[in-house]
Amino acid sequence: MRRIDRSQLEQLCHLAQRDGRTLIGPTVRDGAIALAPITTAADLPVGWTDVQAPGRYRLSRTQGQRAFDFVVGPNSAKEQFFKPREPLYRAERRADGRVGFVAIVPEPEKRALLGVRACDLAAIAVQDAVFVEGAMRDPRYASRRADTLVIAVHCTRAGSLCFCASMGTGPKVNSGADLALAEREHDLLIEALTPAGEALLAQLSSEEASGEDLRWLDESVESARASMGRHVDTRAVHERLFAQLEHPRWKEVADRCLSCGNCTSVCPTCFCSTTEDRSDLDGSTAERDRLWESCFSREHSELHGHAVRGSTEQRYRQWLTHKLGAWVSQFGASGCVGCGRCIAWCPAGIDLTEELAALSTSDARALMPVAAPCAEEGRDEAMVPSPARVLSVTRESSDVVTLALAIDEPRPFAPGQFYQLSIPGIGEAPISVSGRDGAGVEHTIRAVGSLTRALCELSPGSELGVRGPYGRGWPMRELAGAPVVVVAGGIGLAPLREALRQMLADPQQYPDVRLFYGARTPEDLLYAREMLGWTDRRGFQLSITVDRSSPTWRGNVGVVTRLLKRSTVPDAARAILCGPEVMMRFTIQALARLGVTHDRIWLTMERHMKCATGHCGRCQFGPYFVCKDGPVFRYDEVASLFGRDGI
Amino acid sequence: MPIPPTVLAELSFAKRLSPDACAALAEIAEMETFPAGAVLFREGDLPGGVYLVLDGRVTLTMRAGGGESAVLSLGTDELVGWSSLLHRTRVATATVSRAAQLVRIPASALLELCERDPRVGYAIMAQAFEDVSDRLVDTRMQLLDLYGRRG
Ligand SMILES: Cc1cc2nc3c(=O)[nH]c(=O)nc-3n(C[C@H](O)[C@H](O)[C@H](O)COP(=O)(O)OP(=O)(O)OC[C@H]3O[C@@H](n4cnc5c(N)ncnc54)[C@H](O)[C@@H]3O)c2cc1C
Ligand code: SF4
Ligand code: FES
Numbered sequence: 001m002r003r004i005d006r007s008q009l010e011q012l013c014h015l016a017q018r019d020g021r022t023l024i025g026p027t028v029r030d031g032a033i034a035l036a037p038i039t040t041a042a043d044l045p046v047g048w049t050d051v052q053a054p055g056r057y058r059l060s061r062t063q064g065q066r067a068f069d070f071v072v073g074p075n076s077a078k079e080q081f082f083k084p085r086e087p088l089y090r091a092e093r094r095a096d097g098r099v100g101f102v103a104i105v106p107e108p109e110k111r112a113l114l115g116v117r118a119c120d121l122a123a124i125a126v127q128d129a130v131f132v133e134g135a136m137r138d139p140r141y142a143s144r145r146a147d148t149l150v151i152a153v154h155c156t157r158a159g160s161l162c163f164c165a166s167m168g169t170g171p172k173v174n175s176g177a178d179l180a181l182a183e184r185e186h187d188l189l190i191e192a193l194t195p196a197g198e199a200l201l202a203q204l205s206s207e208e209a210s211g212e213d214l215r216w217l218d219e220s221v222e223s224a225r226a227s228m229g230r231h232v233d234t235r236a237v238h239e240r241l242f243a244q245l246e247h248p249r250w251k252e253v254a255d256r257c258l259s260c261g262n263c264t265s266v267c268p269t270c271f272c273s274t275t276e277d278r279s280d281l282d283g284s285t286a287e288r289d290r291l292w293e294s295c296f297s298r299e300h301s302e303l304h305g306h307a308v309r310g311s312t313e314q315r316y317r318q319w320l321t322h323k324l325g326a327w328v329s330q331f332g333a334s335g336c337v338g339c340g341r342c343i344a345w346c347p348a349g350i351d352l353t354e355e356l357a358a359l360s361t362s363d364a365r366a367l368m369p370v371a372a373p374c375a376e377e378g379r380d381e382a383m384v385p386s387p388a389r390v391l392s393v394t395r396e397s398s399d400v401v402t403l404a405l406a407i408d409e410p411r412p413f414a415p416g417q418f419y420q421l422s423i424p425g426i427g428e429a430p431i432s433v434s435g436r437d438g439a440g441v442e443h444t445i446r447a448v449g450s451l452t453r454a455l456c457e458l459s460p461g462s463e464l465g466v467r468g469p470y471g472r473g474w475p476m477r478e479l480a481g482a483p484v485v486v487v488a489g490g491i492g493l494a495p496l497r498e499a500l501r502q503m504l505a506d507p508q509q510y511p512d513v514r515l516f517y518g519a520r521t522p523e524d525l526l527y528a529r530e531m532l533g534w535t536d537r538r539g540f541q542l543s544i545t546v547d548r549s550s551p552t553w554r555g556n557v558g559v560v561t562r563l564l565k566r567s568t569v570p571d572a573a574r575a576i577l578c579g580p581e582v583m584m585r586f587t588i589q590a591l592a593r594l595g596v597t598h599d600r601i602w603l604t605m606e607r608h609m610k611c612a613t614g615h616c617g618r619c620q621f622g623p624y625f626v627c628k629d630g631p632v633f634r635y636d637e638v639a640s641l642f643g644r645d646g647i
Numbered sequence: 648m649p650i651p652p653t654v655l656a657e658l659s660f661a662k663r664l665s666p667d668a669c670a671a672l673a674e675i676a677e678m679e680t681f682p683a684g685a686v687l688f689r690e691g692d693l694p695g696g697v698y699l700v701l702d703g704r705v706t707l708t709m710r711a712g713g714g715e716s717a718v719l720s721l722g723t724d725e726l727v728g729w730s731s732l733l734h735r736t737r738v739a740t741a742t743v744s745r746a747a748q749l750v751r752i753p754a755s756a757l758l759e760l761c762e763r764d765p766r767v768g769y770a771i772m773a774q775a776f777e778d779v780s781d782r783l784v785d786t787r788m789q790l791l792d793l794y795g796r797r798g
Contacts, residue, residue, distance in 0.1 A: 489793060489794060490793065490794030491794070518794070519794055520792070520793075520794040524794065545720075547789045547792070547793075547794065548716060548717065548718065548789070549716070549717045550714070550715070550716065550717065551706070551708045551715045551716070551717050551742065553706075553717055554683070554704075554706075554744045554745060555720070555744075556704070556720045556722070557706060557707075557717045557718060557719050557720040558719045558720060558785055558789070559785045559788045559789055561785065561788075562781075562785055565781070566722050566723060566724065566725070579793070579794075580793040580794070582788065582791060582793060583788070583793055586784075586788065
C-alpha cells in the first residue's frame, strides 16, 4: 500500500491515457455524476457529493476538495461495454448480385475506468459472465472489454441506499481492478492489485503507507459497512423467492410500480435487449441494431399476440425473481450487487430491499430444478446470418409451407434444434428444423405475422439470412431402445418430423414408435402423404385426430388427449411432445395415467426470442433461457413452473 | 346377438359393477355389427338405445349454418348416446364411420335396471358422468381453437 499526494491525480489521469487509452471517469453532467470520457483531473467532480433517497437523487456542494466524495450515479460502466444501441450487421448486395451480411464489430478499444466502486466491479464481472464467459461469446462486448485498465475506489463512506455489504460485493475493493484508491482530504492511499497496476503505480511519486494509514483505511471501510441502513438476507434467496410466486405482495408492489423500466436501465447488470431492423428507402441495404430493453415492457414477453407477462405484477415478479434468484443458477452469482440505483431512480421510490423483506415472511423453499445442461460449447457468436437460398417450396396447407434451404457454410444440426431465419429490413424469427432434403435444411413455417408471411411467399431461388442451429434438441440417445410415444399438435409436428424420420430409418434402435397427431381440420394436417408412407413400417403406429371437420372425414374427431386415453402404452415408454402449452399440459396428465412418469417426457417450450445465444434475456423461463437450455426440456426440469401464469 | 357377461365386464362402462350386476346388464344388452355409413340415430330423434363401442368408430355430427359438422368421434370402450339416460331427444347424429361392433342397450330397460337396484343405478350413472365430464373438458379444449392461433 502506497500513499500519494492529491496532486498526483493529474499524473494518474495522464498515465491512464497512455497508449491511446480512452479514460472514462466520473464527471458532473446534467445534474448527476456520470461516467464519461474525461482527459484531466479537473474533469472529476471535485467538491461534489450525491444525496440519495428512494425516488430521489441530487448533487450537493461539499466544502472539501475530494474528487470521489460520492457513491454511484445513474450510469454505470455497463454502457461502456454493452452499448445502449449498436449495429449488429449490414445486409447488402454483394458484387455477385447475392445478398451478403457484413458483421459490424468494433475494433478492440483500450479503455481505462477511473473511480469505479466495488459494487460496480462486481457488476462488470456479472456482465462478463453473461456476454463472454457463457456458452456463446458476444464479440462486440468482448472487444470493448478486452483491454480495460481499472482504477477503482474503496468506499470509505456508504451512500444512504447502499447495501453492498449484504450482497458481499463491497464496500472494499478486493479484485476486478488493477489499482485501488482510498481518498482523504489531502492525499490518497493507492494499492496495485495486478502487474499492470504495479507498472502504473511505479510511475507515480508515492510513499509507503504507514501503519496508521492502513488502520484508517480498515476503520473507514468498516464504518461504511456498519452504516448501511439496508440489509438483504441472501440465504437461499433463490429457493425462497420461487416459493412465493403467489404472494399478495406482488400485487401491492404492482399498484405502486409504473412499469417504466427505470430500474432496469440504471441497473449495472441488467442485460436484456431487443433488435430493430432498418432499411434505406431503395431497399439496397438494411441494418439490424441491438438496443437495451426492459422486462417491464409488453413487447419483451410477447408470444402469439399476447404478453406472457401481461401485468405489472408478473413483470415485477419476473424482475425480482430473476435478479435475486434465477440469476444465481444461470451465472453463479446474484444479479444484484447492492448499489441502490434502482431505489434512487424509481419514480415511485420502490425499494427492492423492502419488497424482499416483505416477501420473506415465510421460510418456505421451492425445490428448484437442476440447471439443464447447455447445448453449446464456448464459441464466438456475432449474431450475423449466413446467406441462404430457397431450393424448393412445398405448400402444406393454406397457411403453412415448407422451405428447403441451401445455407452457405452450414453447421450440422440435430432434430429439435432451431434456426433464426431473417429477411433484411423485415425481421427475424426462430423456426425449427423440420427435416433435411438432400443438401438442404427444411423449415416448415406458418404465416402468422409480417416475417412468417414474407417467408411463406418466398419462391425457389429467393435469398434470405439464416443463423444457427441453436438450442438443445430431442434426446435421441435416451429414446433409443425404448418404445417412443410422439404427441404433436398443429404445427408442432414440424419440430418432430426429423426425429420421426430418424427413428423410422433405424428400427433396430427405435423398434416401437407411436405418433399421436392432432390438427385443426383435415385440411391442416401436415405431411399427410409422407405420413401415409410411414404406416407400413413395422413397429410404427399412427393415430390422427382433428378438432372439426365435414362429415365426409372418416377419421377421428376430438382432441389428441382422447386418442391417448383410448390407448395403452408399453412399460418404460418415453414420450416427446410439441404443441400448444395447454395441449401439452393435458397430454402430460393423460400420459401420467398411462404410467409415463415426468422424467420420461420431453417437450419443447416456446418463448419470445431475439438473440438465440443467451444474451438478450427475452426467452427467460424461470432459471432457464429457452434458446440455449431448451427449447427441448425433460418435463421434470420444468414441471414446477410449466403452465403457470406469467412465468 | 347376446353378449357374454365376460366381454361386457372388460368395458369401462361396467367397471363399477359387481359380477351379478354385470350379468343383469348383459341380459338386456345386445351385440350388433354395423357397416360404415350406418346411422345409429339422428339429431332430434326420440330417446332410444345407449351404445358402447367394442370396435370401429362412430362419428357425431351436428347441423350448423346449413351444413353438417363432425364434432367428435368415439372408438373402442366409449359411450355413445348418453342423453337417452336423461330421457332427452338426441343432441347429435351418430354415424358409423368405420365398420363397428357395438353393444346396444335400450335406454328404458337400462333405466329400469337402475331404479330396481339403486346401487347398480349409482354405479352406472357415476360411470356415465365420468365419461360426460371427460368429454366436457375435451370440448373446452376444442373450443380454445388451439391450433388456429398457432401451435
Ligand atoms: C424455438 C422456437 C421454434 C419455433 N419453430 C417454429 C416453426 O418451426 N414453424 C413456425 O411456423 N413457427 C415457429 N416458431 C414461432 C415463430 O417464431 C413465430 O411465429 C414468429 O416469430 C412470428 O414472427 P412474425 O414476424 O411473422 O410475426 P409477428 O408479426 O412478429 O407476430 C406474430 C405473433 O408471433 C409472436 N412472435 C413474434 N416474434 C416472436 C419470436 N421471436 N418468438 C416467438 N414469438 C414471436 C408475436 O407475439 C405475435 O403474436 C418457433 C418459435 C420458437 C421460439
Ligand atoms: S420498480 Fe420503479 S423504476 Fe422499476 S419499473 Fe417499477 S416504477 Fe419503474
Ligand atoms: S436469451 Fe436471447 S433468445 Fe434466449
